[in-house]
Amino acid sequence: MNDTYRSGCPINLTLEVLGDRWSLIVIRDIMFGNRRHFRELLQNSEEGIASNILADRLKRLVERGLLSREDDPSHKQKGIYSLTEMSIRLVPIFAEMGAWGRRFMPVSEELSIRAQLLEEGGRPLWEDFMDELRVLHLHAPRDPAKPSVFDRLRAAYLEVVARNAAAADAAE
Amino acid sequence: MNDTYRSGCPINLTLEVLGDRWSLIVIRDIMFGNRRHFRELLQNSEEGIASNILADRLKRLVERGLLSREDDPSHKQKGIYSLTEMSIRLVPIFAEMGAWGRRFMPVSEELSIRAQLLEEGGRPLWEDFMDELRVLHLHAPRDPAKPSVFDRLRAAYLEVVARNAAAADAAE
DNA sequence: TTAAACCAGTTGCAAAAAGCAAGTGGTTGA
DNA sequence: TCAACCACTTGCTTTTTGCAACTGGTTTAA
Incomplete structure (x- = not known):
């Protein structure tokens, strides 16, 4: 991943993390729709996000500290995505x-x-x-x-x- | 241009207009830096926007009502970009x-x-x-x-x- | 116990957008 | 008249997005 930012401006830095067409959509669905699994986010998506984009954004948001991911104890394959203080x-x-x-x-x-x-x-x-x-x-x-x-x-x-x-x- | 939106959600619609890496940067520089000409926006850019991207964003933001453009009476080639109520x-x-x-x-x-x-x-x-x-x-x-x-x-x-x-x- | 449904992604490819460097045709001021 | 300035444009490469099909594994219900 790119570790160097364009500038130290707070608005720019916020934009570098969230300034694309999908990141905030994913966070919105977790926050307001309480969707916590990959499938829920994919299939209920009002805007029709593609599965590869969703996978990429979830990964990136976890890496950057805006989401956390843990295994669902009730189902070996399910992961549960949660907001962090940063995204709250x-x-x-x-x-x-x-x-x-x-x-x-x-x-x-x-x-x-x-x-x-x-x-x-x-x-x-x-x-x-x-x-x-x-x-x-x-x-x-x-x-x-x-x-x-x-x-x-x-x-x-x-x-x-x-x-x-x-x-x-x-x-x- | 694309005239059809992904959904009627206000957050999504805001993102469809402003959700990219440069639109808000351009508006920020006009708003807080009072840069009103193409050159000012290009050369003083903290983040180093490219001239073709700047030209494209200015055009798009004017089309969408977030900026207005008028000719500078003091110089035939200069244009003056202004905020609108929408961007204010x-x-x-x-x-x-x-x-x-x-x-x-x-x-x-x-x-x-x-x-x-x-x-x-x-x-x-x-x-x-x-x-x-x-x-x-x-x-x-x-x-x-x-x-x-x-x-x-x-x-x-x-x-x-x-x-x-x-x-x-x-x-x- | 086996087949269908479900799960979180991945892969391959085409199209669109971003980024870079150089150039254009015109205007202004010394 | 000539250099500096003006708002872009062009051509090219790289990166990102978007679509559709696929993968390997898990759970559920007959």
Whole structure:
């Protein structure tokens, strides 16, 4: 691998690690979709990532400390990919990218409801979400008093999907 | 150009427009370095962009609404590139990327002082900075009472450069 | 116990993008 | 009038992406 960077600028360095068309997509699916296995990431991919690209990105992200990989004890072949502190701290970047995309790009309602919640919740919600991701991915202890942001994002998404499915049924 | 997107996800759409190794670098240099001409972007490039790549990115960013180009009245051959509202609103993403890079990547002090100020200033500072960029790039009216964030970022950068140069001299 | 389905990738090849060095046709200022 | 400057372009090689088929092993269910 290339060990020399183009410059010491923080924006450039972030771009050198994450500035391609797939790395953040893979992390997004693990983070928001809780997809932890190769097959889940491949087959549920909204954008249709190819298996060789996925394999390459997973390898690279593990090498660079943005993901970790461990064997699944329940299945000899399965690997489990987890976020690290480094990738959990991408939540604010995802939130800002989601907000920007919602404002300027032709997003679909279904796929942007979570970005909307994240934008409206602001930094306090991001912090809660990062704490939850630490529980899920870093085996951090869970605070049972806190309601799950992950569940809230998921519920909002499923609600939009169900509403749109019902509307589609009614239109038939 | 390709007019069909991989998915309607806001993060994906943002990535489809900005997810490569150079687009954000070009915008960063226009935004924080106030480089407005082709030559300035080419020759002062910290990361050493090639002229054909720069030409291609400028063209693409103008096509996609992230930059505008007008002729320089003082020189028939010069073009002036300006930010648009779309790219000015990338300030929060740059700020979060800068913060992440500073935390996790081997940044240089000189090139990260501006990211540090932006991180410490938080959203109120980002809003002020965006207002200033609107004055500089969109010909918006200037509020003369407000001190310039751009100048503050620039002054902090130059101070670090000067301090380090003095330290280097002393060490000789 | 055997066959189908599942698992995490790999391989081979074509197309697209990036990177490098040199060149183009025109403008400006001394 | 001539050198320096201007915004790119061209031609070429290397690297990355994308597609489709394949691999060798594991689990599950008849």
